[in-house]
Amino acid sequence: MTQPTTSIWAAEPHTIAKHAILTRYLQAWLPILGASHKRMVYLDAFAGPGEYSTGELGSPVIAVQTALKHTAKLKAELWFVFYEPDERRCQYLQEVIARMEVPKHIKPRVRCGTFALAADRFFKWVQSSNERTPPTFAFIDPFGYSQIPMDLIARFAKLKRSEVLINFMYEEINRFLSKPDQKKHFDGLFGCREWRDVPDLKDPRERNELLHDLYMRQLRCYAGFRFVRSFEMINAGNHTDYYLFYGSNSAKGMEVMKNAMWWQDPERGCQFSDLDQSGQRKLFSEAPTPEDIARELHASLTGRTLSIEDLELFIADCHFRWAGIKKDVLPLLERKKLLNVERTGRGYVNGTILHFS
Ligand SMILES: C[S@@+](CC[C@H](N)C(=O)[O-])C[C@H]1O[C@@H](n2cnc3c(N)ncnc32)[C@H](O)[C@@H]1O
Known part of the structure; x- marks a missing residue:
């Protein structure tokens, strides 16, 4: 997908599938954590404008709405922290969020700034706060690859109860991999130099597998997540558009994410294609018996x-x-x-x- 320059843009089928996975995860996970903690943090640092030109809701609104549906059971204070550096999109999101009626314990905050700024402020708060670090879910959903260095992801992995859902923009990464001026960004993205062998590979499937497996390995070994899982989004041209990578230190969190992914893809639990459907999950499946x-x-x-x-x-x-x-x-x-x-x-x-x- 080429990056949109407008405030809002159209949702593609795989965007709807991504949101379906996020929604199902939060539906199950918020009440589990909300029952045993007094505060939770949801950080969406590539928040976007909150709406699509085709009428769908953006990830910040989806997250808050999911929490609203659980207000009876959720006693925890929920901090929804949204960062978006594009001023027009940020303002758009502020207006969308301001129109939502939320009870006192749900606290959405929209800030104009980058992921780096959001993370910096968050970790300063964690260090200076006397209270136990609350469970934190970071949704890291960029258009590109240069803003999400592995060092920063590793800081989330070091927190006791934190999880990440990362959009690994495969199509764009693969396209720019041979560009000499991008080396430092790819070193940062992977937290190593092994990706440098990949541009020589001619077989697209081999390149795809190597980059996927390297990123997965780095989330485990470099960042330090105990559990890592991915879900592939295939675009209308029948190519991998991106992978969603989930990282967590909780077996229970992983089970909840697997349920969300298997719900979206009842046959294999790991893939969605724009060619098969328009954002809908498959109704008939050949799930493993x-x-x-x-x-x-x-x-x-x-x-x-x-x-x-x-x-x-x-x-x-x-x-x-x-x-x-x-x-x-x-x-x-x-x-x-x-x-x-x-x-x-x-x-x-x-x-x-x-x-x-
Ligand atoms: C893929 S869109 C986000 C979509 C949104 N998460 C959703 O699912 O509805 C990526 C957003 O990140 C913003 N962005 C670009 N550079 C950024 C950065 N360094 N930090 C945070 N956000 C950034 C873009 O302006 C864009 O709105």
Whole structure:
């Protein structure tokens, strides 16, 4: 997509899919965190104007509206912090947000400034504040790649309960990768120099995989997120437009994000194409069956012994969701005599030991 220069612009189908994932994640995650913390922070530092010329809502409005639908259950104070450096877009967003009626515990703030400024102010506040750092979700949704250095992402990963959802603008990154004047931006984006081998690769699929895998590795190893997952958005030209990368230190947060991604793509849980649909999720799916999951799980764990708690962490790190593992997949493996279980109670309660034969 070429970057729009107007205050508002049209939403493409994959934008709607991106928002659907964000909405489903927040619908589930806000009440979980809101029940156990007195404050939460939602930082949208590439906020945009809050509306699209085609009538759809922008990410800031979606986030606040999602919280509004949960006001009965949410007792936590919710800080919604929006940064947008383009003055016209920022003003547009201020007006859109001002029209929303919000209860006292929901606090949306719109600021004119960059992600770097937003992050700087946020981390200064974290350092100077006496209170426990609140759970923080940062939505990092740029048009390009030069404003989101891995060093800055790593600062979020170091916080105890923080998560990021990053738009990794693959199409643009791939297009500018060979430009000598962009080297410093790519060194910053990846937090390493290994990307420099990629421009020599002629096979587009290989380039795509290498850049995707390198970014994923850096989110884990350099930034330090325990769990990382991606979702691919394919444009109308049938090319990868961008990947959404989710990073978190919480297995529960990862399960909630997986649910959102699998809801958007019931067949594979990791891809949306503008060619197949117009922002709608598929109605008919060939989702993996418990048999498919059992086969893959067994293939990965043959000969290993682990506790049910470790299995949950293992699943958080892999493609499948935890939902259905205890109910369908483990009983299936037991019936097939591919799994021996040392029980401490009924079913697969904590403390259960699993031997995969
Ligand atoms: C992809 S749009 C955001 C869309 C919005 N998150 C949504 O989903 O509705 C990216 C926005 O980032 C703004 N922007 C550009 N450079 C920025 C920077 N350095 N820091 C923060 N925002 C920036 C652009 O003006 C644009 O409005």
